[in-house]
Amino acid sequence: MQLFNKLVTIGLAAALALPFAAHAESTLDVVKKRGQVICGVNVGLGGFSLPDSQGKWKGLDVDMCAAVAAAVLGDSTKTKFVPLSAQQRFLALQSGEIDMLVRNSTITLERDASLGIQYAGVNFYDGQGFMVAKKAGVKKLAELAGATICVAQGTTHEFNMAGYFRSRNLTIKPVVYESQDLMYQAFFGGRCDAMTQDSSALASALATRGMQADYEILPELISKEPLGPFTRRGDDQWLTVVRWSLFAMLEAEEKDVTQANVDEQLKSNDPLIKRLLGVTAGNGKALGLDEKWAYNIIKQVGNYGESFERNVGMGSPLKLQRGINALWTKGGLMYPLPLR
Numbered sequence: 001m002q003l004f005n006k007l008v009t010i011g012l013a014a015a016l017a018l019p020f021a022a023h024a025e026s027t028l029d030v031v032k033k034r035g036q037v038i039c040g041v042n043v044g045l046g047g048f049s050l051p052d053s054q055g056k057w058k059g060l061d062v063d064m065c066a067a068v069a070a071a072v073l074g075d076s077t078k079t080k081f082v083p084l085s086a087q088q089r090f091l092a093l094q095s096g097e098i099d100m101l102v103r104n105s106t107i108t109l110e111r112d113a114s115l116g117i118q119y120a121g122v123n124f125y126d127g128q129g130f131m132v133a134k135k136a137g138v139k140k141l142a143e144l145a146g147a148t149i150c151v152a153q154g155t156t157h158e159f160n161m162a163g164y165f166r167s168r169n170l171t172i173k174p175v176v177y178e179s180q181d182l183m184y185q186a187f188f189g190g191r192c193d194a195m196t197q198d199s200s201a202l203a204s205a206l207a208t209r210g211m212q213a214d215y216e217i218l219p220e221l222i223s224k225e226p227l228g229p230f231t232r233r234g235d236d237q238w239l240t241v242v243r244w245s246l247f248a249m250l251e252a253e254e255k256d257v258t259q260a261n262v263d264e265q266l267k268s269n270d271p272l273i274k275r276l277l278g279v280t281a282g283n284g285k286a287l288g289l290d291e292k293w294a295y296n297i298i299k300q301v302g303n304y305g306e307s308f309e310r311n312v313g314m315g316s317p318l319k320l321q322r323g324i325n326a327l328w329t330k331g332g333l334m335y336p337l338p339l340r
């Protein structure tokens with residue numbers, strides 16, 4: 001009996017210790033051993049994360065994940081994408097199902113402080129917008145008083161919208177959908193007067209369906225939606241790797257280092273470019289990565305501007321302007337911290 005009790009106690013202690021042991025090992029070590037980065041992404045958001053006709057995932061969020069794979073494993077294709085709904089996403093990260101979440105997810109205090117996750121940076125500055133059918137003739141948000149508005153569950157949008165209209169003494173009728181697909185079906189099927197989402201997601205919904213002629217996005221944005229990658233709380237080393245992978249893409253743009261000229265740039269005299277590309281060693285060692293980590297990102301994925309243009313900018317069906325997503329040197333908010 002005593003032995004049994006002891007065994008039970010040991011078993012219990014082992015079971016309790018397990019989650020801690022699993023979390024004690026840095027995600028960086030786990031990823032290096034596994035040889036793959038597992039990223040949580042949107043189930044399908046053209047421009048951010050969507051599989052192409054060959055099943056290859058493409059988009060700005062996908063590139064962020066590919067950049068981390070290039071930095072850590074020297075190969076941007078060593079990735080696995082796990083499509084997640086708005087509701088599932090944070091739990092999937094917290095439970096260890098994925099290594100990082102890059103799923104057009106807004107950074108908010110509540111999410112950063114209380115969900116067992118931490119944001120690593122901002123890869124797209126967005127805001128919440130509204131879409132209406134052109135034939136409705138609505139030009140301003142105030143004209144939506146009394147309207148039914150389609151919104152998706154588990155997003156920041158339900159909360160923002162309620163507050164916005166309530167504080168202006170305007171009544172609206174929100175219709176909440178469990179998933180984005182159901183919401184799009186409902187809206188394009190004419191069941192709501194308007195639909196609300198991140199403005200980029202609205203642009204994506206229109207571009208993917210080729211419906212720009214019949215619908216428009218109202219110019220007013222009601223919130224700040226800084227979107228970015230998240231990692232698990234308590235894994236500082238991994239957080240640092242993801243954060244500086246994003247900064248490396250931004251720094252490359254700032255220094256005009258591109259996918260096409262990166263090999264040429266290895267001969268640059270600029271001390272910051274030398275440091276970025278690992279010609280001068282130090283950054284790689286500090287991060288626990290090969291000195292070629294940033295070179296590999298740029299060579300295989302490109303700099304931030306290249307990723308932006310190809311996925312959501314003028315080289316894409318979304319045709320978004322850089323706007324506040326331009327570099328700080330060009331009047332935008334993108335400011336890579338010094339890579340030295």
Ligand SMILES: N[C@@H](CCC(=O)N[C@@H](CS)C(=O)NCC(=O)O)C(=O)O
Nearest residue numbers: 085086105106152155156179180201
């Ligand atoms: N940035 C917002 C919205 C993100 C989001 O998930 N938006 C769409 C996708 S574009 C959505 O509503 N999805 C619902 C779902 O996946 O179930 C947030 O982080 O809450």
